[in-house]
Amino acid sequence: MHPAFRNRGHPTVQSHGPALKSKHTFRGVVIHESQPRFKGIVTPPKPAAQAGTAKVRVGREVSGRGGKGVSVITGLPLTAGALEDLATRLKKTCGAGGAVKDGTIEIQGDHRDRLVAELVKLGYDAKRSGG
Numbered sequence: 001m002h003p004a005f006r007n008r009g010h011p012t013v014q015s016h017g018p019a020l021k022s023k024h025t026f027r028g029v030v031i032h033e034s035q036p037r038f039k040g041i042v043t044p045p046k047p048a049a050q051a052g053t054a055k056v057r058v059g060r061e062v063s064g065r066g067g068k069g070v071s072v073i074t075g076l077p078l079t080a081g082a083l084e085d086l087a088t089r090l091k092k093t094c095g096a097g098g099a100v101k102d103g104t105i106e107i108q109g110d111h112r113d114r115l116v117a118e119l120v121k122l123g124y125d126a127k128r129s130g131g
Helices: 080-094 112-121
Strands: 023-025 028-030 056-061 070-074 098-101 104-108 126-128
Touching (some): 070 112, 080 098
Parallel strands (some): 056 126
Antiparallel strands (some): 098 104
């Protein structure tokens, strides 16, 4: 390819630090945090909450499920992998199926009392929500 046509319309980013090349994607240029001119732009991640301080709520929902009720556990400060492990344990405790969706655990059926007891045993400040 002729040099005049290379990177046409895409400005190049020059690095002042180590030899890091910018990576062009279809959405723009990937910013490397180690470059001096980008200091302060990237915000540090927030620390995760402790298990004892989280407000864990166990409720019941039927909306969008054809009248079938599920017990929904919200407010758990866990990663996706830890949520999957906890969901597996709770499903075995209740003897029911379930899933992890959008950071919440859904257990099929109304098992709120049993779930609250199990979560309190595991050290969470779990409370029953709803009617």
